[in-house]
Amino acid sequence: MMMSFKRQRCNFLKQVLNCGEVGRKFVALMSSTLKEMRNGGVSAGVRDLYVEDSSTEDELITPGTFSVASGCTLLRDPRYNKGLAFTEKERDAHYLRGLLPPAILSQELQEKRMMHNLRQYEVPLHRYTALMDLQERNERLFYKLLIDNVEELLPIVYTPTVGEACQKYGSIFRRPQGLYVSLKDKGKILEVLKNWSEKNIQVIVVTDGERILGLGDLGCQGMGIPVGKLSLYTALGGVRPSACLPITIDVGTNNEKLLNDEFYIGLRHKRATGKEYAELLDEFMHAVKQNYGEKVLIQFEDFANHNAFDLLEKYSSSHLVFNDDIQGTASVVLAGLLASLKLVGGNLADHTFLFLGAGEAGTGIAELIALEVSKQTKAPLEETRKKIWLVDSKGLIVSSRMESLQPFKKPWAHEHEPVKGLLDAVKAIKPTVLIGSSGVGKTFTKEVVEAMSSLNEKPLILALSNPTSQSECTAEEAYTWSKGRAIFASGSPFDPVEFEGKVHVPGQANNAYIFPGFGLGLIISGAIRVRDEMLLAACKYIYIYIYIYDNVDLTSLCLGKKHKNIYLCFDAAEALAAQVTQENYDKGLIYPPFTNIRKISANIAANVAAKAYELGLATNLPRPKDLVKCAESCMYSPVYRSYL
């Protein structure tokens, strides 16, 4: 082994420490033994390091060993492999001679070549598989690509292509990614978690695959979603890849097509429900806490409504949980709404909201808006909810339907006569803002958009359902049918649209703006619970950023000496709004481009962490003085390390 002894010892200690409590005890034992030896011999007899003395003769003992990856093992380890970027010295030191062709490429050149290759693929799914292969081959290069080309690659690793990948996950399956917990593992989930080689997990994204984007029940094949979300945690939020754990819980699927698909990778039976489901989830939640401690963030993703609300409520007092579809989407939409006021006028309280879809996203957004208006106007929440209306598959949610409504819909059942379809609801409620969150595509018809345009000079239309195929309408439809007057944003990306000589740029109202920075904030503060105030802190940051991202140094603005909390920051941003270029607003853009997302994430993280400290929920003490700097310094960088 040619690696220096100092480095070997350092790596060894890291590996041992990664083994949790046992590792730490081992190191403590070793160092006290070494100390004793240095002080003139072993004092109280030789320690039984490998438990040899206390075991019987026929028990197998494996002495502690460690190895430093080299040769083929190193090339096959995606975390450390650099491919052709290994230098001459590294090739000598790590037994790589002959295993690589002679050329040495810089990481930049590797990146250029990969991007060139990716662009040759016309089918987005081919780009997806090429990127997943890269992630499994050379992790740092994968993240470098994603960070440097975020606008171009987000639609591949994330919505819309990830949706298609999940639909075809069985066919395109190569090396497994993430951890699968299935009904077969009941009673043994802790053991399953222990099979995952990384021990210091900070974020888990978990799905049960029942409502993957707007595509419905994809069972075990939903794994693409936690994998994709966590790659954004790293690329956009700077959380180390080794600290991220994607999990899919397989309780079966009700998707007949998948049940009959010979390539399906999951359990081939209908979904478990009721007690059986609840018990499995409960075992899972306890095993996670037992294995990774109190500070691991569990992000629930794409669960069906009937479980999502219950899980969030059940575990929010005992675990650090966050539902991206309820809370993440709500934050990003509220941020966009606040920003759009600059274009449509008035205060949030002056607007009337109509939702198509009363599930996780719809009711989550509605509640956050009501909360914000209540904070702004000091009116009680019950009052502020009254200007928010929701339509579900049975029509407008009104008080005469109260008896039959699911609990999470009840707060939105206002006094009104029954109304069946969306178009009639638009005519009856006269909303200024129309939000689609039902997961059903093409529901904002020409008539609906025209009705919104006849009621409003600048109708605000948000088509949030994902992927693109489920979008309530396209950007082009929104601009054309409103004769260029709509302010439009969507969950999945759309290209800019030219209408009558003017270019309109649709924003992407997607929770990807929020969750990576939000999670980072929880991590740096060591938060142990999530509170609504933290979400408001995150979403207001986005709004502020939209106002000022072109020309103001956020670090000094947001957490400088004078502006310690987000509300002051909010005021400061409003004061600055007058100085901001109108260029982006002129294009109708109500979200910042993703290009600046790491800076945004660091600032979101700082705001969230600040709230966690303020609420007494942070455990990383003392509180760092400069939280933005702290967040930035914690962020993972994908640049290659030198292995000498």
Ligand SMILES: O=C([O-])CC(=O)C(=O)O
């Ligand atoms: O994944 C996305 O693009 C947004 C999201 O959470 C969903 O649609 O469920």
Ligand SMILES: [Mg+2]
């Ligand atoms: Mg989701």
